Amino acid sequence: MTTTWARPADSPSPDAAVTTYREALREAHREALRRDPRVFLMGEDVARYGGSFAVSLGLAEEFGEERVRDTPLSESAFTGAGIGAALRGMRPIVEIMTVNFSLLALDQILNNAATLLHMSGGQLAVPLVIRMTTGGGRQLAAQHSHSLEGWYAHIPGLRVLAPATLEDARGMLWPALEDPDPVLIFEHGSLYPLKGTLPDPPPEVDIAHAAIRRAGGDVTLVAYGGGLGKTVAAADLLAAEGIEAEVVDLRVLRPLDEATLLDSLAKTHRAVVVDEAWRSGSLAAEVSARLSEKGFYDLDAPVERVCGAEVPLPYAAHLEQAALPQPEGIAAAARRTVHGDG
Amino acid sequence: MTALAHDREALLAAGAPALLRQMIRVRRFEEKCVELYSATKIRGFLHLCIGEEAVAVGVISSLAPGDAVVSTYREHGHALARGVPMASVMAEMFGKATGCSHGRGGSMHLFDAERRFYGGNAIVGGGMPPSVGMALADQMNGRSDVTACIFGEGAMAEGAWHESANLAALWELPVLFVCENNRYAMGTALAREHAETDLTARAASYGMVAWSADGMDVLAVQEAAQRATALVRGGGGPCFLELRTYRFRAHSMYDPDRYRDKAEVERWRASDPIPRLTSDLLAQEALAESEVATWEAEIEQEIAAAVQAAEAAPLEPVEDLTRFVTSEGPPR
Numbered sequence: 001m002t003t004t005w006a007r008p009a010d011s012p013s014p015d016a017a018v019t020t021y022r023e024a025l026r027e028a029h030r031e032a033l034r035r036d037p038r039v040f041l042m043g044e045d046v047a048r049y050g051g052s053f054a055v056s057l058g059l060a061e062e063f064g065e066e067r068v069r070d071t072p073l074s075e076s077a078f079t080g081a082g083i084g085a086a087l088r089g090m091r092p093i094v095e096i097m098t099v100n101f102s103l104l105a106l107d108q109i110l111n112n113a114a115t116l117l118h119m120s121g122g123q124l125a126v127p128l129v130i131r132m133t134t135g136g137g138r139q140l141a142a143q144h145s146h147s148l149e150g151w152y153a154h155i156p157g158l159r160v161l162a163p164a165t166l167e168d169a170r171g172m173l174w175p176a177l178e179d180p181d182p183v184l185i186f187e188h189g190s191l192y193p194l195k196g197t198l199p200d201p202p203p204e205v206d207i208a209h210a211a212i213r214r215a216g217g218d219v220t221l222v223a224y225g226g227g228l229g230k231t232v233a234a235a236d237l238l239a240a241e242g243i244e245a246e247v248v249d250l251r252v253l254r255p256l257d258e259a260t261l262l263d264s265l266a267k268t269h270r271a272v273v274v275d276e277a278w279r280s281g282s283l284a285a286e287v288s289a290r291l292s293e294k295g296f297y298d299l300d301a302p303v304e305r306v307c308g309a310e311v312p313l314p315y316a317a318h319l320e321q322a323a324l325p326q327p328e329g330i331a332a333a334a335r336r337t338v339h340g341d342g
Numbered sequence: 343m344t345a346l347a348h349d350r351e352a353l354l355a356a357g358a359p360a361l362l363r364q365m366i367r368v369r370r371f372e373e374k375c376v377e378l379y380s381a382t383k384i385r386g387f388l389h390l391c392i393g394e395e396a397v398a399v400g401v402i403s404s405l406a407p408g409d410a411v412v413s414t415y416r417e418h419g420h421a422l423a424r425g426v427p428m429a430s431v432m433a434e435m436f437g438k439a440t441g442c443s444h445g446r447g448g449s450m451h452l453f454d455a456e457r458r459f460y461g462g463n464a465i466v467g468g469g470m471p472p473s474v475g476m477a478l479a480d481q482m483n484g485r486s487d488v489t490a491c492i493f494g495e496g497a498m499a500e501g502a503w504h505e506s507a508n509l510a511a512l513w514e515l516p517v518l519f520v521c522e523n524n525r526y527a528m529g530t531a532l533a534r535e536h537a538e539t540d541l542t543a544r545a546a547s548y549g550m551v552a553w554s555a556d557g558m559d560v561l562a563v564q565e566a567a568q569r570a571t572a573l574v575r576g577g578g579g580p581c582f583l584e585l586r587t588y589r590f591r592a593h594s595m596y597d598p599d600r601y602r603d604k605a606e607v608e609r610w611r612a613s614d615p616i617p618r619l620t621s622d623l624l625a626q627e628a629l630a631e632s633e634v635a636t637w638e639a640e641i642e643q644e645i646a647a648a649v650q651a652a653e654a655a656p657l658e659p660v661e662d663l664t665r666f667v668t669s670e671g672p673p674r
Contacts, residue, residue, distance in 0.1 A: 040482070066482060072512065077505030080471020081478055084489075087460065088410075088479035107502075111465045112472060120453035121444030122666040124460070156667045180669035 016197040021163075024170035024198060025055045025187065029093070032177055033063045036091055039177060042069040042078055043095030052097050053133065053192050079105035079130065083112050083182075086128040091177050096132040099148045099186065113182040114157035125180045129173065134162075135188040135226040135276055136324055142312035145320075147276040149186040149225070150283035153253040159183040160253040161207055162225035166196045168251060171205025179207065186253075188226030210251050210260040216244035219334045220264040222287055223274040224250035227325060231274050234330035243338055253283060261287065262295050269300040270337035274325050279307035301340070304333040348561060350626040359629050361403060361560045362619045363637045365395040368419040369616060370641050371428060374649065375418070375435060375449075379595055383653075384435045386448045387464075389416040393558075393590035396615035397522050398423045400563025401490060401585070404571050408458070410489040412473040415450035415464040416522075420492060426454040432648035438655035445658045446666065466527075467493065467500030470519075474506045477515035477580075488574045492520040495584075496527025498544065499535055507548040507580070514579035518570055519545065521584045523557065528593045529601035545582035557587030558613040590614075 019027075032039045041056060047070040050057030060068040071078040075096060082094040096102045102109065109130065116124040136145035153160045159179060163169045169187070176183040213228065214235050223231035228249050235245040246264050250256070265271055271291050275284035288303045309323040348358070372392050378384045391398060398419030402411065413420045421431055426442060434441030435449055442454055443462075451462040460476075463469035473491035480487045497503055498521065510517045521541055525532050532539050542552035551573060555566035563585055570581040588610040592599035623629035 072505070072508055074505035074509060076502050077471045077474060077509045080468075080502070080506070081475035081509060084472035084475020084477070085479040085482075086475070087472065088476045090479045090482065092475075107465055107468060108471055111468055112463070116453075116461075117669065118666045119443060119447045119451045119462070120455070120666075121442065121446050122670070123443075123453050123455040125669045159668075 016199050018195060019166060019198050020192065021166055021169045021187075021194040022053065022055055022192040024166045025173070026057065026059070028170050028173035029056060029059055030062070032093070032173055033059065033067060035174070036177070038089065038091040039093065040067040040069060040090065041093045041095060042071050042082065044071055044073055044097055046070060046095050051095065053189070055192075056095070075101055075104035076108055080108040080112065082128045082130065083108060083116075083126055086126045087116075087124060092128055093173070093177070094128065094130045096130060098144050098189070099132050099134040100143050100146055102130075102132050102148070109152070109158075109182070109184075110155055114155045117157060117181065126182050127177070127180050128182045129176045129185065130182065131185045131187060133189040134186045135190060136308070136313045136320055137190045137226065139315055139317055139320060140189075141315040145313040147308065149184075149253055150275070150277050150281075150286075152184050153283055153286070155254075157181065158254060159207065160186070162186045162188070162251060162253055164188070164191065164223075164225050164228035164249055164251070166194065166198050167203055168205055170198055170202045172207055175205065175207045183207070186225060190226055207252060208257065210257040211249045212246060212260070212264065213249045214245065214247040216246040217268055218244045219270040219272060219337055220246050220248055220261070220268045221272050221274060221330065221334060222248045222250060222261065224253060225276075227274045227276055230325060230327050231330055233327035234334065237327060237331040238334055243334065245334055250287070256287065256290065258290055258294065261291060262298075265291055265295040266298045269298055270334075271299070272304040272306060272330060272333045272337060274306045274330055276308045276324055278310050279305060280310065282307055301337040304337055306330050306333050348622060348626070350628045353561075353623055353626055353628045356561050356564060357403070358561060358619060358623055359633070361399050361564065362616070362623060362629070364399045364403070364423055365560060365616050365619070366637060367641050367644070368395045368398060368422050370638075371422060371645060372418055374645050376595075378435070378649070384449070385437075386450070387415070388449050388595045389593065390591050391416050391419040391589065393610065393614065394522060394524060394587045395419055396560035396563050397520075397557045397585045397587050400560040401492070401520055401567045401583075404564055404567035405488065405490055408485075408487045409571075410458045410460060410473070410476050410487065412460045412469040412476070412489060412491045413462060414466075414469065414493055414497075415462070416494070417452055417462055418449070421452045421454070421459055421462075424454070424459045425457050426452060426459055428644055429648045429651050430454075433652040433655050436652040436655070437657070438652055439658040440651070440655040444666070467497040467502035469493065470497070470502045470506035473517055474510050474515060477510065477517045478513065481513070481515055486516075486575050488516050488518055488571050490518045490520055492522060494527065495521055495523040495525070495532060495541060496530070496535065498541060499527070507545065507550070510580040511548045511550045514577070516574045516577075517580040518567075518574050519550075519580060519582045520567075521582065522587060523584050524587050524589045526589075526593065526602065529597065531601070541584045542582065545584075550580045550582055551578065552582035552584070554584040554586065557585030558615045558618065560615055560619060
């Protein structure tokens with residue numbers, strides 16, 4: 001996949017260098033490992049192999065296999081080990097290959113990482129970063145393709161991030177490591193080859209706010225992660241018809257930045273929420289509910305949702321694509337909110 | 343059960359009177375908890391370690407102040423032996439603001455960061471992976487601290503055990519795995535849940551040193567724990583200690599205890615670690631009856647003061663309900 005939809009907010013500076021999402025993540029790791037001796041990375045194949053998605057390629061050679069550490073296929077143990085190491089003063093980054101596999105570590109993430117601070121009456125903070133891939137579109141079938149980040153966004157005590165741009169891929173890791181509490185970073189699998197430019201030095205990124213990726217006054221399109229590119233593409237389709245869509249990139253799935261969402265709604269009076277995850281009980285449901293609860297009097301049309309079909313993701317390309325939100329479907333939902341039809 | 347075979351000098355050298363006092367303290371504390379539970383002052387699940395005090399006191403007395411203890415939901419004894427103040431444990435039972443977990447944890451979730459006491463984990467096997475990580479951090483930083491991870495034999499059927507044992511042995515981490523084998527995982531007997539009931543053989547298969555000891559004899563526990571701790575601290579990688587013990591009471595206050603016959607419980611009561619050590623100390627004249635009476639009075643007073651303080655303590659304000667979900671103050 002070589003889409004280059006990501007457009008920096010400002011025109012590239014003379015120092016801007018062409019890079020990829022994958023390289024931006026790698027550079028973020030390199031920076032973190034250099035800046036803080038407490039930081040280390042562990043996960044399956046992160047050292048010798050260079051990471052299942054080549055994010056950590058070369059880091060073991062540069063920083064040694066103590067700090068870039070291969071683990072057995074034991075999601076529960078190495079995620080829990082990250083919790084223990086964090087409790088003991090380290091700043092671990094745990095890489096889990098896909099969100100589907102993270103379910104093997106869910107006990108540690110929910111019952112320990114997210115819970116220890118509260119259960120201990122504030123004594124045990126867990127400054128841990130867990131990264132994993134999410135999402136479909138690569139014909140990997142049902143056990144490597146799901147979008148379960150919404151489940152994690154359900155859990156108090158966690159911060160949940162979804163970098164959709166090179167800037168966020170480059171900039172979210174360091175503030176995540178500075179957060180005293182557990183942070184989960186979801187990298188959509190189709191984004192790794194994404195190309196673009198990053199200014200040098202890279203811009204600072206905050207991990208508290210949503211971002212407006214495109215300004216517009218007619219309808220708010222809310223998306224995140226792998227859905228952002230398709231949503232920007234939908235906004236292009238709409239612009240050609242004279243509908244100016246504002247694209248809000250959630251970026252932070254928990255805690256949700258309600259203010260940015262409501263401000264945009266107050267401007268456009270219409271909203272479409274895009275989410276690759278299943279509609280039932282999704283993050284899209286949460287965003288939609290909040291817009292209705294707190295922005296009801298700003299709404300000129302019902303909030304629309306464009307979500308993944310309620311099926312385990314199939315392997316065959318045409319079936320998989322049919323199961324995922326696509327630009328045309330997003331544009332159609334936006335038209336319904338503007339014109340009352342598709 | 344065979345009588346203890348220690349002479350007076352050996353008993354005194356091992357600090358046996360102090361160990362006995364600590365075991366009595368844990369026993370009386372839990373007996374008071376039963377009373378308070380019946381009086382509905384304490385609620386929730388309450389898992390008692392009555393009968394298992396030798397494990398708590400023997401293992402924890404073998405650790406240094408810098409070592410870590412990771413425990414289970416049956417952890418009152420571990421917490422008290424580790425030095426968590428009784429008043430803060432009792433207040434936590436009452437769900438009060440002065441409890442060690444500010445009323446958020448209760449009986450199953452006692453924590454004391456200052457004393458490196460890490461719970462209080464009510465997911466069976468849930469404390470194992472974090473204990474591996476604490477040991478990893480110690481190893482990476484060149485510290486000589488040991489992480490003692492305590493669990494019941496039921497936890498050895500969990501995936502977390504196998505994953506943690508493998509990781510700790512693979513990375514030669516300073517973890518002391520302490521299996522409190524009281525023969526019942528809730529109500530299921532060892533042989534009804536484990537294909538291989540030789541727990542040390544199973545642990546040894548991961549490439550770690552594994553020993554068994556009589557968990558009803560605090561001195562045997564202490565000796566085994568001291569050897570194991572020295573091995574782990576010396577860089578010998580993880581070590582596994584099976585302590586064969588028994589709980590005289592049911593799994594929890596809700597458990598009608600129908601899965602074992604009374605005769606079996608009575609047989610085990612004959613090896614109660616407290617009278618056993620008491621009679622040995624008295625026989626060897628390493629202790630006088632009057633000293634025991636003095637301890638009992640002191641402990642009764644300590645417990646009464648803890649209960650009184652807990653009764654009088656304020657409730658955590660409801661306005662603070664959402665405190666401690668995320669950290670307060672500036673990032674560290």
